[in-house]
Amino acid sequence: MLGTLTILLLCQLAGELIARILHLPVPGPVIGMVLLFIGLLVKGDVPTPLQDMAGGILRHLSLLFVPAGVGVMAHLHRLGTEALPIAAALFGSTLLGVALTAWVMAALSRRGEDRR
Amino acid sequence: MSPDFHEIWVYLSASPLAGLTLTLVAYQAGLWVFEQFGRRPILNPVLIAVLLIAGLLTATGVEYRTYFDGAQFVHFLLGPATVALAVPLYKQFNEVRRSAPALIVALLAGSAASALSAVGIAWALGASERTLLSLAPKSVTSPIAMGVSEQIGGLPSLTAVFVILTGIIAASLGTWVLNLVRVKDWRARGFGMGVAAHGIGTARALQVNEVAGAFAGLGMGLNALATAILLPVLYHLIFG
Numbered sequence: 260m261l262g263t264l265t266i267l268l269l270c271q272l273a274g275e276l277i278a279r280i281l282h283l284p285v286p287g288p289v290i291g292m293v294l295l296f297i298g299l300l301v302k303g304d305v306p307t308p309l310q311d312m313a314g315g316i317l318r319h320l321s322l323l324f325v326p327a328g329v330g331v332m333a334h335l336h337r338l339g340t341e342a343l344p345i346a347a348a349l350f351g352s353t354l355l356g357v358a359l360t361a362w363v364m365a366a367l368s369r370r371g372e373d374r375r
Numbered sequence: 376m377s378p379d380f381h382e383i384w385v386y387l388s389a390s391p392l393a394g395l396t397l398t399l400v401a402y403q404a405g406l407w408v409f410e411q412f413g414r415r416p417i418l419n420p421v422l423i424a425v426l427l428i429a430g431l432l433t434a435t436g437v438e439y440r441t442y443f444d445g446a447q448f449v450h451f452l453l454g455p456a457t458v459a460l461a462v463p464l465y466k467q468f469n470e471v472r473r474s475a476p477a478l479i480v481a482l483l484a485g486s487a488a489s490a491l492s493a494v495g496i497a498w499a500l501g502a503s504e505r506t507l508l509s510l511a512p513k514s515v516t517s518p519i520a521m522g523v524s525e526q527i528g529g530l531p532s533l534t535a536v537f538v539i540l541t542g543i544i545a546a547s548l549g550t551w552v553l554n555l556v557r558v559k560d561w562r563a564r565g566f567g568m569g570v571a572a573h574g575i576g577t578a579r580a581l582q583v584n585e586v587a588g589a590f591a592g593l594g595m596g597l598n599a600l601a602t603a604i605l606l607p608v609l610y611h612l613i614f615g
Binding site: 264270271288294300309312316325368 | 446477501533575
């Protein structure tokens, strides 16, 4: 477990460094994800400890958003005065985004498979 | 208040232990409610935990900053967790490669639609400019959304709140809207959740189906990339 956590942190650290040195607008962890992905491609399989660690941390992924979510406290005033536009924008755009992305993807991949 | 109790209170409010423990306890309570009432997506554990903690902090008069001193240890794990998404992605790599063209078109459509409709709806209903700019990057993972928000003149901490709310909305209502548009393909369902609702959408997709989870992680990563590059460009084109 210790070794795996170290690998994850090393990938993240390398990602942060690359983002900063090359002035990329992408967050370090996302680059870290790409680095680990390349590593797995090179190695050709997922070591069991890494599999277990990733499974464990991703099963409780939503826990990690709680601290930032509590930040809602600091913005209650703005959320109160602009409640209607904010609520309508969040609900409308989120549901449209989920539906449209999935619909376009399903329609295109169905067409691709029909052709084959 | 007796002096002993006062001392204990001072210790608790100054140590990160309380904020950290509170976060875990509140989340477990959220999970318990979610499991107990038939895993209904509307009873999102994040939503329940956030309401519990915010309520408790408000009632006891503890500031968010003080709470975050402890909770930041949980918050920090978002980084390694994002890196760990490479694992499900690798396991679905053959699927991903086969659907690459569809993924790219769906990504661009979904990313643009999320950002433009958010800003458009809020603008039509009279939101302030600060709010509009803070809304634009709300579909992507918090570190990048906050960075983009700052770049285009929004409020990063307000954007973080919009990011979380977006995730909770998708986790609660995503299944419903995906059934409404009759998408059955797990790859597409997951990808939609990841593109439109980042890590919280991905967490929800992982709960439901492993293929959906892998495509959600991919969608989240790709939209982080697309938004970080395209949104500032779009902003400069529109506002000069």
